[in-house]
Amino acid sequence: MRINSLTSAANSLLKKIRSLQERNARHKAGLFLIEGEKILLEALARGVEVEAVVLETDYFQKGISKVLEDALANEETFPESINLAPPNLFKDLITTTTSCGLVAAARPRTTALETVLDRAGSTPGPRRLVILEGVQDPGNLGSIMRSALAFDACGLILSRGTVDPYNPKVVRSAMGALFDLPVVVDADLSTALPAIKAAGFAVCSLNPEAAETLTDKNLPDKLALLLGNEGAGLTAEADALADFDLKIAINPQIESLNVSIAAAVVLFHLANVAKRS
Amino acid sequence: MRINSLTSAANSLLKKIRSLQERNARHKAGLFLIEGEKILLEALARGVEVEAVVLETDYFQKGISKVLEDALANEETFPESINLAPPNLFKDLITTTTSCGLVAAARPRTTALETVLDRAGSTPGPRRLVILEGVQDPGNLGSIMRSALAFDACGLILSRGTVDPYNPKVVRSAMGALFDLPVVVDADLSTALPAIKAAGFAVCSLNPEAAETLTDKNLPDKLALLLGNEGAGLTAEADALADFDLKIAINPQIESLNVSIAAAVVLFHLANVAKRS
Structure with missing residues (x-):
């Protein structure tokens, strides 16, 4: 394992990694930020291309885990040197107050809608997609990724205007689901929804005013489950393209469920209970 | 509507409200912090005792909504004067970066376990409780409160060591559910769990290693659904007091579901689908 010591805040790698907290810089660099050993190991195990790893000097000197050492020494998945940065430089690389001792810059992997639909079409049995329009909270998106994977959705489609799936908070909260779930980004729903329907999916939107409930x-x-923004819900344009809408029966004292809760409930129900038409 | 103008950061009301960001100070003052018009209106509508309201001068001068004006002028639910604070003093009262223009100090309402169990015992039909041990994330607790209310749980029991339900982040994320759901705080589970069982509840813990799945x-x-800390899960002591455990069937690529997602899925299923034994 080759080791570089970084000593200046002006170092180009440190500058690049610091920049990855911003969406535009991520897009320009073609990289995203991974924070912490656990997510890095998941990324490497799933063949995500990791371009650089920086460890805090103290964290490294205390002795890293055997599994991390092996992963970083494996030339097949990580042919690069590792970098050490002193605490005063490392602290600017992370986006949490909980220090994690390790960051990495890795290449995003997104999937084309056609690929998701082709795969879904060529596999027998039930298939579920999740389509998000304008969801803004990174924690919600991370949570929806985990639920989509947990309940066997075959893909996640994000409209233009939805939070970036490579936002550091999404990366943290998705806890690896980001690397397993096929994700389509920047979708134009006015063309994506018709394509999804043409591929044989019924598009269902959730709507507290719907006549029918999920369980009936x-x-x-x-x-394909279509969900909208946390506050404003779906745009009329997207909603009009849904084949039908459903509601989740809830106590009327509650205005609505959080979008990540609603997604999980529907996906769980579809995966485990729902009667087939 | 009487109006006080507050002009000094040393004003005792402002000092008190600033202090409510800390758990010990909330406990000592017997008050918690409400941020924003929407949650204040829900609190007043549900008979929560509101001791003081502070509005940002600019927010007030732009003209407050008719519904807020009516609520603050209603002597039966809010007999106090309102207070105005200039932006430079108001900004220290809030815990979000999104300015909300209004904060209030209100009296917490918690319920004794006996009261929750008495009510549950005297009402026919299905009854569900949620018991949390050591859940730490305020967003998770707020979300669980909303799901508990949405899916008709009759109470929420929080162990000693669980995040304070009157933490400002919980108050925000619970979005009013805090005022409708009976909440028992600081429960000692070594005595509370036996009392809950004695009241006729079966205690069910969620465990990814359980032999039986929720839907079977x-x-x-x-x-009574028993859920543990985000990272560590349930303590062995609490788990040993459960009558049985269940798992939610998930894709093995996912280690576990977030606790708020797991709670919602089980509560939804119990409310809508589960077969009765």
């Missing part, structure tokens, strides 16, 4: 309805084998 | 099991009418 027989649901098709190929279902 | 017939479940009792009176069920």
Whole structure:
């Protein structure tokens, strides 16, 4: 394992990594920020291309875990040197107050909508997609990624205007689901929704005013769940492209469920209970 | 509507409100912090005792909503004067970066475990409780409160060591559910769990290693769902007091579900689908 010591805040790698907290800089660099050993190990295990790893000097000197050492010494998945930065430089690389001792810059992997639909079409049995329009909270997106993977959705489609799936908070809260779930970004729903329907999916939107409830309805084998922004919900344009809408029965004292809770409930129900139409 | 203008950071009301960001100070003052018009209106509508309201001068001068004006002028629910503070003093009262223009200090309302169990015992039909041990994330607690209310749980029991339900972040994320749901705080689970069982509830813990899955099991009418800390899960002591454990079937690529997602899924299922034993 080759080791570089970084000593200046002006070092170009440190500057690049610091820049990855901003969406535009991530886009320009074609890189995103990984914070912490656990997420780095998941990324490496799933073949995510990791361009650089920086460890805090103290964290490294205390002795890193055997599994991390092995992963960083594996030339096949990580052919680079590792970098050490003193605490005063390292602290500017992370976005949490909880120090994690390790950051990395890695290449995003997104999927084309056609690829997701081709795969879904060529596999028998139930298929579920999640489509998000304008979801803004990184924690919600990370949580929805985990639920989508947990309940066997075959892809996640994010509209233009939805929070960046490579936002550091999403990366943290998705806890590795980001690397397993096929994610389509920057989708134009006015063309993506018709393409999804043409591929045989029924598009279902959630709507507290819907006439039918989730648990009363027989649901098709190929279902795409369409969810909107936390405050404003779906745009009328997107909602108009849904084939039908459903509500989750809730106590009327509650205005609505959080979007990540609603997504999880529907996906759980589809995966485990829902009757097929 | 009487109006006081506050002009000094040393004003005792401003000092008191600033202090409510800390748990010990909340406990000592017997007050908690409400941020924003929406949550204040929910609190007043549900009979929460509001001791003081402070509005940012600019926010007030732009003209407050008719519904807020009516609520603050209603002597029955809010007999106090309102207070105005200039932006430079008001900014220290809030815990979000999103300015909300209004804060209030209100009296917490918690419920004794006996009261929750008495009510549950005297009402026919299915009854569900949620018991949290050591849940730390305020957003998770707020979300669990909303799901508990949405899916008709009759109470929430929080162990000693669980995040304070009157933490400002919980108050924000619970979005009013805090005022509708009976909440028991600082419970000693070594005595609370036996009392809950004695009241006829079966205590069910969630455990990814459980033999039975949620959707395969017939479940009792009176069920208390026991959930543990985000990282460490349940203590062995609490887990040993559960009557049975269940898992939610998930894709093995995912280690576990977030505690607020798991709680919502189980509560939804119990409220809508689960077969009764």
